[in-house]
Amino acid sequence: MSVTLKTVAKKSGYSVTTVSRALNGHSDVNVETRQKIEQVARELHYYPNRVAQQLVTKKANVIGLYSLDRETFKNQFIALMISGMMDEATRHDFNLLLFTTQRLQTAQDLINQCTHRGLGGAVISGLRIDEPLLDDLVGMDFPTVLIDVPLQGPRATYVSVDNVLGASQAIDHLAGLGHRQIGFVNGHGAAWVSQERHEGYQRGMQQNGLSPQPGYVFEGDFSKESGRRGAERLLKSHPELTAIFAASDLMAAGVLEQLQLMGLDVPRDISVVGFDDQDLCTHVTPSLTTIRQDMYTFGRVAAQELIAMVNDADYMPQHVDLPSVLVPRASSGPRRTV
Amino acid sequence: MSVTLKTVAKKSGYSVTTVSRALNGHSDVNVETRQKIEQVARELHYYPNRVAQQLVTKKANVIGLYSLDRETFKNQFIALMISGMMDEATRHDFNLLLFTTQRLQTAQDLINQCTHRGLGGAVISGLRIDEPLLDDLVGMDFPTVLIDVPLQGPRATYVSVDNVLGASQAIDHLAGLGHRQIGFVNGHGAAWVSQERHEGYQRGMQQNGLSPQPGYVFEGDFSKESGRRGAERLLKSHPELTAIFAASDLMAAGVLEQLQLMGLDVPRDISVVGFDDQDLCTHVTPSLTTIRQDMYTFGRVAAQELIAMVNDADYMPQHVDLPSVLVPRASSGPRRTV
DNA sequence: CTGTTAGCGCTTTCAT
């Protein structure tokens, strides 16, 4: 049937053990022997059975990705992250398994599910801040990397940008253009990044000598529709606003749409800044100024940390704050001089 | 260490064999015995070791996705497809493994790589029409489902929309609006869909009594930039055009941008229709009329066919033509009456 | 340097 170590052993005249060692590059094999064996293996199109390998070594060259928030699957966010993870996994000869579980039960169940499938560790994205499982995860002896949720432990870490900084960069940019009344359309509170960006908004305002009024803040849910509602609501109650910062590009696109519907010109009448730097920034009119976070690198770094943990039980995982950078485009401009 | 069948056997007082059968729902186990065993298993938080299971049964409840064209990873296309595959896989208790291999060697190597990793079958997306491996794939005894590449065999099939029809729908729509000079910005020729959509364009023109001039066709590469170039080139040589059909939304977005740059009003001066119905259709201004294909369903159907093949060696895979539907939006309108 | 032996965790004849 399929060609196994035994087949190669028989054909080459060596024992299974020797063949195994030869093929795995152990040093205690005669050079000629190795060459002969490799030759035979090639002729036979031998591929090691990873399943059997895994069973005995208990080394799982597989990492998993739990993408909990199905909605994010619709945007580039997750696709780029997967792409980054795949690249990094390939580099280390790891495979990437995708999980669809919408809701994670207990940490222990998660870990069982993983280990018994031969997973060495998992990246978890889209976890809500109020998830009880979160606390349990720290103590467990199973490598995890969270995306955009703060968690640090001997076998757990997270990757994100400094969202406080990112948001304040947006405010700095707007303040630098002369804006003083700046509204904020935030994502929903169950996301850690929302809390952080909110703080960044406040801090940014204060740093620029502006007073962040509570009424300037609208809590959306990262959807485009909520961006529209946010813009409408904010401007209705605070017509003095000359700029709006949205916590995601998609919401910013909604803001843009609503403003134009209301007959306002962006950026002449009012400026808009988003967050993420997805492709849609260049599709909308005017093109969207935003705070860029590189999701591809998120994926790479997450996979990198995870694989390091899987490969070395003593590896101390590092939290990585990726850079957030302002990308100025056409949607932000100097404050309208009344 | 971890809890295995043996652990459950010991604790329950039965043999490993019986425990295995009980847990796998075999009928030759006393009801009480089963209940006791299940009870113990639950207490112990027992999870079967899938790796060991796989090794012995050789049944791999894992399907793979080869996404060959890294570029498509950046758009929703692949993300939605993965989402659909994940849902379908979960329904059947299958897992989804992602492969990053950019280039596939021979069909045999592909199959070896898969089977030795415990893959039951694979979905392949982004395969070029000139790939030599394509022909070999038909004869192999390894379940494959291709995306947008025609291939039919006892263990292989493909899913796509009827691209000829889809493209002709676009032309019908434009012709119905009175357009007679319709340009076509196509994707690169290495994609099967390009050939099909080109034919659909031609057929659509003929069906509407219009003569498709070769000069009305521009070959792009699915990128936004190529859409811009296409629009520029076509209009420079054929200013009589009153409509442009692009073989992807992204290219259509480029077309839109270029037209506006040239001072043309869409749809008053010229109409634009895209293909895919990605989110960007509603982000651009004016919103983009397009031919919708549901990538989520692509994924579901692909996984479904694949899993059917994996589970049943006699299953005759079906080619599935998903519907393509015209989604009218603001970028297409009646022909300008000169 | 090479081979023998054991065993990873599970399923599956084959007895009982």
Added chain:
DNA sequence: ATGAAAGCGCTAACAG
């Protein structure tokens, strides 16, 4: 209805 034994394909001591 239950258990003993063999083996999936591989690696890892341990001898020699």
